[in-house]
Amino acid sequence: MKKKAKKILITGAAGFIGSNVLDYLFSKHIDYEFIILDALTYAGNLKNFSDEMKDSSRFRFIYDDITNASIVDQLVSESDIVIHCAAETHVTRSIYDNVKFFETDVLGTQAVANAVYHHKGRVERFIHISTCEVYGQGLTKKMDENHPLNPHSPYAAAKAGADRLVYSYFVTYGIPAIILRPFNIYGPRQHLEKAIPRFITSAILNEPLTVHGTGRPERDYMYVDDLAKAIDLLIHAPLEKVKGEVFNVGSGKAISILKIAQLIADYMKIPKSQIHLVKDRPGQVSTFACDFSKFSKLLGWKPEVEFEDGLKRTIEWYKNNPDVWKQQTWLRSVPIIMEDGTIELH
Ligand SMILES: NC(=O)c1ccc[n+]([C@@H]2O[C@H](COP(=O)([O-])OP(=O)(O)OC[C@H]3O[C@@H](n4cnc5c(N)ncnc54)[C@H](O)[C@@H]3O)[C@@H](O)[C@H]2O)c1
Numbered sequence: 001m002k003k004k005a006k007k008i009l010i011t012g013a014a015g016f017i018g019s020n021v022l023d024y025l026f027s028k029h030i031d032y033e034f035i036i037l038d039a040l041t042y043a044g045n046l047k048n049f050s051d052e053m054k055d056s057s058r059f060r061f062i063y064d065d066i067t068n069a070s071i072v073d074q075l076v077s078e079s080d081i082v083i084h085c086a087a088e089t090h091v092t093r094s095i096y097d098n099v100k101f102f103e104t105d106v107l108g109t110q111a112v113a114n115a116v117y118h119h120k121g122r123v124e125r126f127i128h129i130s131t132c133e134v135y136g137q138g139l140t141k142k143m144d145e146n147h148p149l150n151p152h153s154p155y156a157a158a159k160a161g162a163d164r165l166v167y168s169y170f171v172t173y174g175i176p177a178i179i180l181r182p183f184n185i186y187g188p189r190q191h192l193e194k195a196i197p198r199f200i201t202s203a204i205l206n207e208p209l210t211v212h213g214t215g216r217p218e219r220d221y222m223y224v225d226d227l228a229k230a231i232d233l234l235i236h237a238p239l240e241k242v243k244g245e246v247f248n249v250g251s252g253k254a255i256s257i258l259k260i261a262q263l264i265a266d267y268m269k270i271p272k273s274q275i276h277l278v279k280d281r282p283g284q285v286s287t288f289a290c291d292f293s294k295f296s297k298l299l300g301w302k303p304e305v306e307f308e309d310g311l312k313r314t315i316e317w318y319k320n321n322p323d324v325w326k327q328q329t330w331l332r333s334v335p336i337i338m339e340d341g342t343i344e345l346h
Pocket of ligand 1: 012018040085086108129130159184190191
């Protein structure tokens with residue numbers, strides 16, 4: 001039987017993950033329609049939508065804020081699927097000033113969850129994009145969904161609040177919520193404030209690649225296309241299998257940030273002496289690797305892109321698209337107050 005065409009609302013799709021997920025779903029499901037709600041903060045970029053997409057009758061862009069309950073309600077009332085990506089997302093920025101993080105990540109999520117509750121008869125599923133940052137410091141080599149939630153930064157705390165808020169709406173009101181906790185994601189169009197694009201563009205601009213602390217703590221990095229495939233599976237999986245569940249997604253492999261800087265230096269043929277170690281920032285965590293066995297057993301998903309391959313694809317994208325990212329170069333670092341009271345750019 002032919003699948004029913006769906007109308008999908010994606011919040012925050014002018015950003016990194018949302019725009020890549022949109023690209024993937026837009027080209028894979030040619031009869032699906034997409035509504036995008038984005039406030040175009042410093043992290044949103046209209047250049048993240050192709051001209052083909054912007055000209056399509058299947059694409060509608062709404063410039064507004066997720067904390068605006070009435071507009072959110074209206075858009076959710078028209079949607080079969082809601083994918084909630086919009087958030088303030090930069091850990092370091094949350095150390096500098098966290099008000100927006102709690103407003104957008106917690107209260108914004110509340111507005112979206114309320115709208116899903118109001119339109120429970122219409123919305124088939126609500127996919128909330130949480131994060132591995134909610135776990136804090138890894139207590140085990142691989143972290144599964146039962147790992148305690150000990151957020152270390154205000155960003156992580158706001159995301160943990162949103163994550164549990166969505167769960168509570170599932171328990172209390174029976175909304176069709178699914179909570180996805182991606183580990184670190186990288187790929188084309190990521191904002192230059194994040195480590196991998198910062199390293200790549202610093203290499204392109206012939207500037208130092210600055211690594212915080214020793215650069216040795218390891219994290220799990222996954223290419224963004226593997227996340228888009230995971231979300232596509234969640235849209236189409238039998239609802240009773242996924243409703244109210246939390247799923248980790250990641251590569252399952254940990255790599256240090258210093259190693260990543262070295263690989264980028266190798267691939268971009270710049271000397272390793274261009275990598276500079278600077279003071280660490282407060283609240284750093286070593287998240288170790290993702291245990292994605294729950295998602296894998298249930299839906300047969302596994303990450304497909306090897307780190308080296310994804311990194312080369314990402315480097316090519318930044319080399320070929322300076323018109324998209326050049327305007328962000330002045331936003332690469334944020335001033336933060338260190339424990340000794342000094343202010344440093346991180
Ligand atoms: N990038 C990662 O490594 C990663 C890992 C795990 C989870 N996540 C989560 O995935 C989601 C997307 O992350 P990203 O890296 O694409 O972020 P991003 O910062 O690149 O994009 C965020 C988008 O949200 C929009 N936005 C911000 N505040 C808004 C508001 N109040 N109303 C409407 N739109 C608003 C911005 O304009 C931007 O387009 C976030 O929820 C983030 O917490 C990211």
